[in-house]
Amino acid sequence: MKDKSTFGVDIKHLENMKFEVSFDHEEMGKLITDETTEVGGEGSGPTPGMLLAASLLNCMMASFLYCLNKKRIDVDDFKGDIKATIERVDDRLRITKLDAVLKPEVEDKEKIQQCIKIFEDYCIVTQSVKNGIDIDVKVEA
Numbered sequence: 001m002k003d004k005s006t007f008g009v010d011i012k013h014l015e016n017m018k019f020e021v022s023f024d025h026e027e028m029g030k031l032i033t034d035e036t037t038e039v040g041g042e043g044s045g046p047t048p049g050m051l052l053a054a055s056l057l058n059c060m061m062a063s064f065l066y067c068l069n070k071k072r073i074d075v076d077d078f079k080g081d082i083k084a085t086i087e088r089v090d091d092r093l094r095i096t097k098l099d100a101v102l103k104p105e106v107e108d109k110e111k112i113q114q115c116i117k118i119f120e121d122y123c124i125v126t127q128s129v130k131n132g133i134d135i136d137v138k139v140e141a
Contacts, residue, residue, distance in 0.1 A: 017041035049084060049095055052129070057082040057100050059125035060137060064102055066122070067115035076105040097134045109141045 008024035017035035033048065035041030046054070061080050068075055085097035106112055116139050120126055126135060 018044060049086065052095065053082045053084045053098055056098055056123075056125045056129065056135070059123040060100060060120065061102055063123040064104065064115055064119040064139070067119050068104065068106070068112065071111065071115065073106055073108070073111050073115075076107070078105065079103045095133055097136070100135070100137045102137070102139045104139070104141050106141055112139075112141055 010022045010024075012020045012022070014020055014032070017040050019033045021031040021033055032045040033051065034043060034045040035047055036043050041047075057080050061078065065075065065078060080100065080102045082098055082100040084095050085099075086093055087096045088094075089096065104112065120137060126137075129135070
């Protein structure tokens, strides 16, 4: 990848707390986001906080898989989950912690140790938000 690139996202308000998200690659389709009913939404789509958590987990899994592929380590299955903690900070709700678990199924668990050590450094989402949110990551192979 180049040292610098850009991408674009357009958002259109639909109704209430519902938005349509479009990406600058039309083939990606559109995404509907919404807020929970607690804050006036209908809960008909993921919230921005859910998208942040999903982005972080997806980025970490992709970084880990990239490392495994580079080392020619076969992955039988790969799942992950992430839990977000929301708390009041200075009287405002904030995501204060993200707990992620990556669960790669591999034959040789010893071979993945190098990837476990370095993969987080290559996740652009983790590296972009880690100063504002406590991020804990575990790999359960």
